[in-house]
Amino acid sequence: MTPELRSLGVREIALDNSRADILAAAARCFMDRGYAQTSIDDVARSLGATKGRIYHHFPSKGELFAEVFRAGMDMNFAAVKPLSDLPGPALPRWRRMAMVHVLQMMVTKPFQRAVWIGVEMHLAGATTPEQRTVFNELLDYRTRYGNLFRATLLQGRDEGVFRFDDLSVTNQLMFMSLNSPIFWYSPRTGETRAQTEALAARVVAYAQGGLVFEGERAA
């Protein structure tokens, strides 16, 4: 039996748990204070640990952030990709995709905020050209995710359920609506799953309204 195929021992599981804990703590710090304002010591302190632990698992602050970004996008892809592959008319598929996406924004908010911060940082501090390459890869990842929705939007326009002229602008507007919970949503104490979903449904309904509205009639 090769080492690669052997099942994970307690050692490996503990390692993965430690990594995952660091990622979650880092996501929360990045959400609270932004990238530049967050120090490695901040992340370590929020874990009751020190720098040594962080740098044992991640080579640099930039790489730690990149991993948080990837984790967030991985979760989005895992949730939405299966739905986007389904056949059938555009509108019900779009509604399911949008609903799952919004719920992701709410439930994994720290990671999604980190993704947002990453997109906003396009031309920021990445001094090293290799860091630049990593960053472009992350943005590509994000673009590919966006394309899942673009295809359904186009199909919906063909089917007459969506009305828009400029796909890029519409895509921006739609994502801005669907992503907005990462800025204003905060779970109520003792919030039930049904309440969370009701709120998400409101967001989806708003975005759908923007997509189907005839628009531009004079007031």
Next chain:
Amino acid sequence: MTPELRSLGVREIALDNSRADILAAAARCFMDRGYAQTSIDDVARSLGATKGRIYHHFPSKGELFAEVFRAGMDMNFAAVKPLSDLPGPALPRWRRMAMVHVLQMMVTKPFQRAVWIGVEMHLAGATTPEQRTVFNELLDYRTRYGNLFRATLLQGRDEGVFRFDDLSVTNQLMFMSLNSPIFWYSPRTGETRAQTEALAARVVAYAQGGLVFEGERAA
């Protein structure tokens, strides 16, 4: 004639121009790199100057940012407040307010991005309690601006042209749509005023669609 009532001499005008130039340059830097990542030297360098010039006009980095924030909000208030005071049915007034607001987001984008960054920074670095006071005042300013729209939203619901249950959530969704150009809009080379307004109209139409949509029917 008291000195206060005397008209401005060249000296005073030059002073104001210098301040305005610094504010514009700072807004652009804050937009490009965020607050923490922007150094005073960055702002100075973009003006072909040095720190001395900045600190001659502004006591600190935080105060410089606060002034950029205020300038952005001042422009918004000047543009929208007169419209919000007009009588009559909600929908046409909302459309005019929204249109002017969106155009503000596009034309004064660096300042509006700074306002956004400021809102996002609520619990960040403001160590001094007095800095805290300044910050709360800025957020109040922003809230008062938001209230201009809330009133019209409520009137519109009463008149049956808008449909929503939760005012806060709807307000967040609406502003997220109307503000979104600060993230994706960039003027085309040689863009005419008509083209700019056409784009703004698309944004307004999307937001209006979200406000009038019945929503929540099963797919």
Next chain:
DNA sequence: TTGACAACATACCCGGTAGTATGTTCATCA
């Protein structure tokens, strides 16, 4: 003409932070 001050530039200090180098502990395995 001169002195006073505004409007900067230059030179410097210092705290915070990314990254490193070096312990220390504990589990695992030969």
Next chain:
DNA sequence: TGATGAACATACTACCGGGTATGTTGTCAA
């Protein structure tokens, strides 16, 4: 059972950036 290395903690360095202290130059007023 002792050696080895993973998983950290501790101690340290280097640098960047906010803020200050001190020049320097041009303008205006008396």
